[in-house]
Each structure stands twice: as structure tokens, then as C-alpha cells.
Amino acid sequence: MRNFLCGNCGRRVFFENSRCLSCQSELGFVPADLAIVTFQPVAADRSLPRVDGKGSHRRCANHTTAGGCNWMIPVERPDPFCRSCRLNHIIPDLSVIRNQQAWLKLEAAKRRLVYNLISLGLPVASKQEDPACGLAFDFLEDTPPGAPGDDHVLTGHVAGLITINLNETDDPKREAARQEMGEMYRTVLGHFRHEVGHYYWDRLVRDTPRIESFRKVFGDERMNYASALASHYAQGPPPDWQLRHVSAYAACHPWEDWAETWAHYLHIIDTLDTAAAEGLIVQEGPDQTVILPPHGRPFSEIAIQWRNVRLLLNGLNRSMGLPDPYPFFLAEAVIGKLTLIHDWVAEAAGKVMPQAAPLPTKQSA
Ligand SMILES: [Zn+2]
Ligand SMILES: [Zn+2]
Ligand SMILES: [Zn+2]
Structure with a gap:
């Protein structure tokens, strides 16, 4: 698996991370990018805008369950679950x-x-x-x-x-x-x-x-x-x-x-x-x-x-x-x-x- 870097502080982050341990930025895996992407703080509608400006995502519904999922879903998709959890x-x-x-x-x-x-x-x-x-x-x-x-x-x-x-x-x-x-x-x-x-x-x-x-x-x-x-x-x-x-x-x-x-x-x-x-x-x-x-x-x-x-x-x-x-x-x-x-x-x-x-x-x- 390739390496991933935090889009905010540039430190090394990992496939399993949902938060950068150095700068506390929100992280999540975006399957379409095959990458851990860095996000701005969660908005009022629960969406997370990407720091690279390429749209917004939501967290998979299993982020808050025992599944511990850190995968993301584009906001325009209706699915509550990510590509893996589906x-x-x-x-x-x-x-x-x-x-x-x-x-x-x-x-x-x-x-x-x-x-x-x-x-x-x-x-x-x-x-x-x-x-x-x-x-x-x-x-x-x-x-x-x-x-x-x-x-x-x-x-x-x-x-x-x-x-x-x-x-x-x-x-x-x-x-x-x-x-x-x-x-x-x-x-x-x-x-x-x-x-x-x-x-x-x-x-x-x-x-x-x-x-x-x-x-x-x-x-x-x-x-x-x-x-x-x-x-x-x-x-x-x-x-x-x-x-x-x-x-x-x-x-x-x-x-x-x-x-x-x-x-x-x-x-x-x-x-x-x-x-x-x-x-x-x-x-x-x-x-x-x-x-x-x-x-x-x-x-x-x-x-x-x-x-x-x-x-x-x-x-x-x-x-x-x-x-x-x-x-x-x-x-x-x-x-x-x-x-x-x-x-x-x-x-x-x-x-x-x-x-x-x-x-x-x-x-x-
Ligand atoms: Zn960081
Ligand atoms: Zn998931
Ligand atoms: Zn077999």
C-alpha cells in the first residue's frame, strides 16, 4: 500500500487514520482517489469539505459504530454506508x-x-x-x-x-x-x-x-x-x-x-x-x-x-x-x-x- 501524507501539516498518516495525530485534521479514505484525504472541520450539515477544494464528503455510518470505518462517501450520494460497508x-x-x-x-x-x-x-x-x-x-x-x-x-x-x-x-x-x-x-x-x-x-x-x-x-x-x-x-x-x-x-x-x-x-x-x-x-x-x-x-x-x-x-x-x-x-x-x-x-x-x-x-x- 502506498504512503499517505496529511494535506494540512504534511506529516505521514496511515490507511487506518480518521484524524491526523499531529495537527488533528479530519482524515478519511476516499475510494475514488485510493487515498487518505484531509478535510476541513465538519460542517453543520455533517459534511466535510476537502482541504484541496475538490468537493465534500460524509463519513460512513459505521464511523460511529464498532465497525470503526474511516471511509468516505461523496455528499451527492444517498448511501449511508461506504463502498466497503455496503x-x-x-x-x-x-x-x-x-x-x-x-x-x-x-x-x-x-x-x-x-x-x-x-x-x-x-x-x-x-x-x-x-x-x-x-x-x-x-x-x-x-x-x-x-x-x-x-x-x-x-x-x-x-x-x-x-x-x-x-x-x-x-x-x-x-x-x-x-x-x-x-x-x-x-x-x-x-x-x-x-x-x-x-x-x-x-x-x-x-x-x-x-x-x-x-x-x-x-x-x-x-x-x-x-x-x-x-x-x-x-x-x-x-x-x-x-x-x-x-x-x-x-x-x-x-x-x-x-x-x-x-x-x-x-x-x-x-x-x-x-x-x-x-x-x-x-x-x-x-x-x-x-x-x-x-x-x-x-x-x-x-x-x-x-x-x-x-x-x-x-x-x-x-x-x-x-x-x-x-x-x-x-x-x-x-x-x-x-x-x-x-x-x-x-x-x-x-x-x-x-x-x-x-x-x-x-x-x-
Ligand atoms: Zn496533519
Ligand atoms: Zn464504511
Ligand atoms: Zn477455499
């Missing part, structure tokens, strides 16, 4: 205090995800705007023991609706799940990036001419999903999975391979963008400080930058006695999969997507 379908029961903290973490990760998607030029419509092809989120908690109903909420995606279990925001529970599943990495943001990969598979690949290229690179997704998953959990991944997949879970089915690789594509692009903004990119050629949007550059160039930044990132953590934030090896076959995603994201950016077919029957985890 994607919500079900939010947690906020009368339960622990759910308020859980929701705050989920919204923070979702805003970063939506920033990624907009930066890449991908369409991000809510289901209210586009009921057939839009995106929506349910943030659900497990039913308490003894209460009626299904006791466990599965994090997953079906037909544009992404469900995240609130347990994923609880650090001890998430770490216990990571160890139990034998994963090298498990984060809230990682879940968002994985599940939205399933959504964009429906939008970019399913029922399009790309399906044949997909099958050549990722495998045939018509293999039985439920039995593939059952066999993965019973027998584990093939011993040589690292030669073909970005993670062990990716080896279980082509849909999961795509979603895992998609999540890594977003990890790589966002982290490289941050590294470039901080002047940490190791130069391999002219003008390689601008990462987003990455369209028009071969992924082979990005992969070289990522190799260098990954080493730096892991090395910095080791210096602090912390685990590697990116403990993954990208084999040639995985670079090939990332290249396909990179090329299709570039093709999709700013273009009309193919219409979705009738709702699928699958639900992928």
Missing part, C-alpha cells in the same frame, strides 16, 4: 461485547481487501447494486452449545456470498486451528483474500473461454469436490506438493488451488506496493518503484522483485526473533499459475465481466 449482508450481534472487537478486526481486514481489489481495477459491486454478480459478506458466530441450530459456521464462499466465522478473529483460536490443520500461515486478511479468489473464479473463469486454460494449468475442477476434500483430510497432500502448489491445502482440488494462488497474488502485489512506497524495492531495472496497477508488466519481473522482498521481509522478522511472515517457496509451476492470474486480472481490469451463470451448487471452503 458489501455487508449480516454483521455480528453487537449486543455481545466480544463481537464488537471481532467485527472491528473483520472490517479492518475487509477494507484492506477492498483497497486491493479497487487498486487492481477489478469490479467490486455489492449484491444490492448487482444481485446476480455482486459480492456480499456474512460475519457469523458458532451457535453456543445447547442452543438450537447448526453449531459450527463454515468459512467459505457460495455465489458471491462470503462467510467468515468470528472465531478467525480470536488469536488463540486461530492459532490452534492453524496448528491443527498443519498450516504455515493463517490470518484474517488471508481468509478474505482466499475466499474472494473463489468469487473471482466465478466471475473470470467459470463459463468463459478461459476454462480450458484454467484446466491445463490448475487441473480439472470437475473432479468431485467433497471427496477430494475428504481424501485431503484423511491422507494429507501428496509428498511433492511443493513442486506444483503454493500450499498443502492448494493440492486438494483445482478450486482451492486457484483460491490459494489468488490469495498469494494479492499478498505479493500488496506487499510489493508497500515495499516500493517505503523505498525498499531492490531495483532490477528502470522505473520499478510503482507497483499498482501491475498490469502491462510481465509477472516474471514481479516474481524477481518478490523473491528479493520476501528474503528481506523474512530476514527482518528473524532479526526480531519472529517467525517468517512469508514461509512459502514458489516453484516454477506456481509462478506459472500466478502468471495466469496476473494476466487475467489485467484483462478484467476496467472491462465488463462475463455474465454469471445460474447460481452454482458448490460451496467451497
Whole structure:
């Protein structure tokens, strides 16, 4: 993610800020600008004029809720909620205090995800705007023991609706799940990036001419999903999975391979963008400080930058006695999969997507 400066005092401010800590100016994220913008004090009608004179905005209605949203809405739009919060379908029961903290973490990760998607030029419509092809989120908690109903909420995606279990925001529970599943990495943001990969598979690949290229690179997704998953959990991944997949879970089915690789594509692009903004990119050629949007550059160039930044990132953590934030090896076959995603994201950016077919029957985890 790029750096932001206060438009009043020029000090560094951050994606999460709603006020400059140096000069106390009002700040908010304006999706159309992909930037934290500085505002004059709030007017009597609750609008905030921009200090750069380019109009006025209102704060998202979730600015004053446990969602803690710092995104802005142009005053001429009638929506009470911002572009990120409009994607919500079900939010947690906020009368339960622990759910308020859980929701705050989920919204923070979702805003970063939506920033990624907009930066890449991908369409991000809510289901209210586009009921057939839009995106929506349910943030659900497990039913308490003894209460009626299904006791466990599965994090997953079906037909544009992404469900995240609130347990994923609880650090001890998430770490216990990571160890139990034998994963090298498990984060809230990682879940968002994985599940939205399933959504964009429906939008970019399913029922399009790309399906044949997909099958050549990722495998045939018509293999039985439920039995593939059952066999993965019973027998584990093939011993040589690292030669073909970005993670062990990716080896279980082509849909999961795509979603895992998609999540890594977003990890790589966002982290490289941050590294470039901080002047940490190791130069391999002219003008390689601008990462987003990455369209028009071969992924082979990005992969070289990522190799260098990954080493730096892991090395910095080791210096602090912390685990590697990116403990993954990208084999040639995985670079090939990332290249396909990179090329299709570039093709999709700013273009009309193919219409979705009738709702699928699958639900992928
Ligand atoms: Zn300031
Ligand atoms: Zn919002
Ligand atoms: Zn999945």
C-alpha cells in the first residue's frame, strides 16, 4: 500500500487514520482517489469539505459504530454506508461485547481487501447494486452449545456470498486451528483474500473461454469436490506438493488451488506496493518503484522483485526473533499459475465481466 501524507501539516498518516495525530485534521479514505484525504472541520450539515477544494464528503455510518470505518462517501450520494460497508449482508450481534472487537478486526481486514481489489481495477459491486454478480459478506458466530441450530459456521464462499466465522478473529483460536490443520500461515486478511479468489473464479473463469486454460494449468475442477476434500483430510497432500502448489491445502482440488494462488497474488502485489512506497524495492531495472496497477508488466519481473522482498521481509522478522511472515517457496509451476492470474486480472481490469451463470451448487471452503 502506498504512503499517505496529511494535506494540512504534511506529516505521514496511515490507511487506518480518521484524524491526523499531529495537527488533528479530519482524515478519511476516499475510494475514488485510493487515498487518505484531509478535510476541513465538519460542517453543520455533517459534511466535510476537502482541504484541496475538490468537493465534500460524509463519513460512513459505521464511523460511529464498532465497525470503526474511516471511509468516505461523496455528499451527492444517498448511501449511508461506504463502498466497503455496503458489501455487508449480516454483521455480528453487537449486543455481545466480544463481537464488537471481532467485527472491528473483520472490517479492518475487509477494507484492506477492498483497497486491493479497487487498486487492481477489478469490479467490486455489492449484491444490492448487482444481485446476480455482486459480492456480499456474512460475519457469523458458532451457535453456543445447547442452543438450537447448526453449531459450527463454515468459512467459505457460495455465489458471491462470503462467510467468515468470528472465531478467525480470536488469536488463540486461530492459532490452534492453524496448528491443527498443519498450516504455515493463517490470518484474517488471508481468509478474505482466499475466499474472494473463489468469487473471482466465478466471475473470470467459470463459463468463459478461459476454462480450458484454467484446466491445463490448475487441473480439472470437475473432479468431485467433497471427496477430494475428504481424501485431503484423511491422507494429507501428496509428498511433492511443493513442486506444483503454493500450499498443502492448494493440492486438494483445482478450486482451492486457484483460491490459494489468488490469495498469494494479492499478498505479493500488496506487499510489493508497500515495499516500493517505503523505498525498499531492490531495483532490477528502470522505473520499478510503482507497483499498482501491475498490469502491462510481465509477472516474471514481479516474481524477481518478490523473491528479493520476501528474503528481506523474512530476514527482518528473524532479526526480531519472529517467525517468517512469508514461509512459502514458489516453484516454477506456481509462478506459472500466478502468471495466469496476473494476466487475467489485467484483462478484467476496467472491462465488463462475463455474465454469471445460474447460481452454482458448490460451496467451497
Ligand atoms: Zn496533519
Ligand atoms: Zn464504511
Ligand atoms: Zn477455499
